[in-house]
Amino acid sequence: MPAPPARRARRRLVLAGGCALLLACCGTGGGPALDGAxxxxxxxxxxxxxxxxxxxxxxxxxxxxxxxxxxxxxxxxxxxxxxxxxxxxxxxxxxxxxxxxxxxxxxxxxxxxxxxxxxxxxxxxxxxxxxxxxxxxxxxxxxxxxxxxxxxxxxxxxxxxxxxxxxxxxxxxxxxxxxxxxxxxxxxxxxxxxxxxxxxxxxxxxxxxxxxEAPIWVVDPQQGALTAGTVTISGRVLEGVRGCRWTVTETGGDDAEISSGELDTEGTGREFRAEVVLEPGEYVVTVIGRDAEGRQVLDDKDVVVSAP
Structure with missing residues (x-):
């Protein structure tokens, strides 16, 4: 079984600054007894x-x-x-x-x-x-x-x-x-x-x-996942993120993009899903979009594809 690929350089994630941060909390009463520790x-x-x-x-x-x-x-x-x-x-x-x-x-x-x-x-x-x-x-x-x-x-x-x-x-x-x-x-x-x-x-x-919350996050494949043949790409995006597409880049060589496609994120919950068949190897799966200000946002995962 091949080892997961070495982690690439930190992803580039461009986000709007100055978001309001909510303060933390606790009730003023004594609170319920917590016997479910x-x-x-x-x-x-x-x-x-x-x-x-x-x-x-x-x-x-x-x-x-x-x-x-x-x-x-x-x-x-x-x-x-x-x-x-x-x-x-x-x-x-x-x-x-x-x-x-x-x-x-x-x-x-x-x-x-x-x-x-x-x-x-x-x-x-x-x-x-x-x-x-x-x-x-x-x-x-x-x-x-x-x-x-x-x-x-x-x-x-x-x-x-x-x-x-x-x-x-x-x-x-x-x-x-x-x-x-x-x-x-x-x-x-x-x-x-x-x-x-x-x-x-x-x-x-x-x-x-x-x-x-991250404007885009990839749920599948999970980081370092080992899969055979077909890779499922799924996750969700926040409201306001548009023009989403996925790419698959092969690692270990010239980092060439070998496959890509558009994603429909207009449905309920702003979720996305796609499938791609890959030859055995090591890859980076990336989902890219643009926020309401037109800036690029993305999430990516490493994946190892073995022979089916």
């Missing part, structure tokens, strides 16, 4: 051909099964930072009863598959969580998860990294009411209103800020 491995889980399901009891009745945990990471390029999502296999053998807490713990202690991504949190192995009928998610983070070396901008982005991760995990697991607008309350060692990251006070609930 879970443990996640301190290392990224190994890829599994048949991931073990993680099961939780939904707030609104019945059980839910989650084989994948959505985790958001921070990607930086050309002075801009945005949030990118990866779906990770639920850790095996950890007895997960709370996919929200498991995803949050993995966000701090796991390693992103794409080396262009990183986390803004110190590693922890336990995070508690609870959900309420109105769509509020409460997470209880250990105090040592909050790094002291972040700038104010990074601290606000770190809170959004957490808020996006737990909201996505709750949605995927079916733990939120339909058509709710979820918001997140952050406790620190069980206490509300704590000051974290040196200067930020967690006073109010916060909702995910869509403008901090």
């Amino acid at each position: 879970v443990t996640a491995s301190g290392a990224a889980p190994a890829p599994a051909t048949a991931p073990a399901p993680a099961t939780a009891m939904g707030t609104f009745g019945g059980s839910v099964t989650t084989e994948k945990l959505p985790v958001y990471w921070v990607g930086a390029a050309d002075g801009g930072q945005r949030l990118f999502r990866e779906f990770r296999d639920a850790p095996r053998g950890t007895g997960i009863a709370d996919p929200i807490g498991a995803a949050a713990a993995l966000m701090t202690a796991g390693a992103p598959q794409d080396p262009d991504y990183r986390t803004l949190w110190a590693p922890v192995d336990r995070v508690g969580s609870a959900t309420s009928p109105d769509g509020t998610i409460t997470v209880d983070m250990p105090a040592h998860a909050f790094r002291a070396d972040l700038t104010d901008e990074d601290a606000r982005l770190a809170v959004q990294q957490l808020v996006h991760t737990v909201t996505a995990a709750a949605t995927l697991a079916g733990l939120l009411p339909e058509r709710s607008e979820p918001e997140v309350v952050v406790l620190v060692d069980g206490e509300p209103g704590r000051e974290v990251f040196g200067s930020m006070r967690l006073d109010d609930p916060v909702r995910p800020a869509e403008e901090l």
